[in-house]
Amino acid sequence: MKSSTTTPLELEQRKAGLLAQPKAVWAIAFACVISFMGLGLVDPILPAIAQQLHASKSQVSLLFTSYNLVTGIAMLITGFISSRIGIKKTLLSGIFLIIIFSALGGFSDTIAQIVGFRGGWGLGNALFIATALSAIVGLSTSGTAQAIILYEAALGLGISVGPLLGGELGSISWRGPFFGVAVLMLIAFIFIIFMLPAVPKPKQASSLADPFKALSYPALLTLGITAFLYNFGFFTLMAYSPYVMELDEHGLGYVFFGWGILLAFTSVFVAPKLQKRFSVVKSICAVLTLFTIVLAVMGVGTYNHSPKTVIVCVIVAGIFLGINNTLITTAVMQAAPVERSVASAAYSFVRFLGGAVSPWLAGKLSEWYHAETPFYFGALMVFLGVVTLLVRRRHLTHVDRAEGH
Known part of the structure; x- marks a missing residue:
């Protein structure tokens, strides 16, 4: 059982605060903002791609499927690579791949080409985000929880600004956001080269089996x-609501x-307060239950041909997704006695498999049944996630105890 005694290091970390970070942490956080801008850039152009390339919703959704599938599988090798070539080289390798494959996506003429290049983009994304999270947590002087809040703030800021830029570029051409990602990541590449100092490699290199062992x-x-x-x-x-x-x-x-914006705000300001007042498990269950209700309402709005209902629900969902992202990422860092990069890789491998299946399935469900069906199915799956957490909550008592102290 973990002692409740506060160590001098923990006291120093609490006094340091969220903003008192080393230069290396800010360098990575800036690159994360640019990287996550790339995720949001392509969202506003999904209907345009479907229309101009004569593709179905399920075909266009494969942009997310290939991206998430490759990202999830590649997560298994991120620790193996970064522990051998170092954090800085791994980050730069990931960014370089994103630059190349996003640019190639902009030059594509068929949906199949874009889907393929998005897979390469996913490989770069895996190398970058897994390494970035573990690096920020490892290099931060303010403790794990504060470091994760900074990471989630970068995620939220990037995701919120990305669609604005994507909408502007996408109104010119659907190719614009792909080239926009390449340019932004080139900026991040240069920033990491000059702002991030060399980070020592871990004393013990990770093996390819480590993520699988972590899942035990x-x-x-x-x-x-x-x-x-x-x-x-x-x-x-993300992938289906733009169509309705x-x-x-x-x-x-x-x-x-x-x-x-709501995702970024709640991840930074609301999630920590919930974490202190309630247990992590209770807080995650509460926000995922509310997200389930939002998805169900989106289904009703789609059935009633009320786009305004769907629009409001998408925006409101940012509240719950921001809180959940911070809470569950913090819990992952405390869940198992393994290296943070290994825990992140193992967890991300499992979750990205869901992200690979769901976009394609959402498009197919709308083609097989009705336009509102994907939202009802998504609500059901999120609710099953809540049930899973409640049934297996006994395995997470040490996480709640750690956060309480």
Whole structure:
């Protein structure tokens, strides 16, 4: 059982605060903002790609499927690579791949080409985000929880600004956001080269088996399964809702900007307060239950041909997604007695598999049944995530205890 005694290091970390970070942490956080801008850039152009390339919703959704599938599988090798070539080289390698494959996506002429290049983009994304999270947590002087809040703030800021820029570029051409990602990541590449000092390699290199061994810990596996199920709702919102909001590229950009702003705000300011007042498990269950209700309302709004209902729900969902992202990421860092990079890789492998299946399935469900069906199915899967967490909560008592102290 973990002692409740506060160590001098923990006292120093609390006094340091969120903003008192080394230069290296800010360098990575800035690159994260640019990286996550790339994620939001392509969202407003999904209907335009479907229309101009004569593709179905499920075909366009494969942009998310290939991206998430490759990202999830590649997560298994990120620790193996970064522990051998170092954090800085791993980050630069990931960014370089994103630059190349996003640019190639902009030059594509068929949906199959874009789907393929998005897979390469996913490989770069895996190398970058897994290493960035573990690096920020490892280099931060303010403790794990504060470091994760900074990471989630970068995520929220990037996701919120990205759709605005994507909407502007997408109104010119659907190719614009792909080239926009390449340019932004080139900026991040240069920034990392000059601002991030060389970070020492870990004393013990990770093996390819480490992520699988990490999943043998029930707490980490529980969080992974929960995120796998929750991602069905998340990517239904991301990949399918643009088709039913009946907005152009500018409108979609503004909607997802509002969504991202709320996501960023709640991840930084609301999640820590919930974490202190309630247990992590209770807080995650509460926000995922509310997200389930939002998805169900989106289904009702789609059935009633009310785009305004869907628009409002997408924006409101940012509140719950921001809180959940911070809470569950913090829990993952405490879940198993393994290196943070290994825990992140193992967890991300499981959750990204959900992100790979869900976008394609959402498109197919709308083709097989009705336009509102994907939202109902997403709500069901998120609710099953809540049930999973409640049934297996005994495995997470040490996480709640650690956060309480």
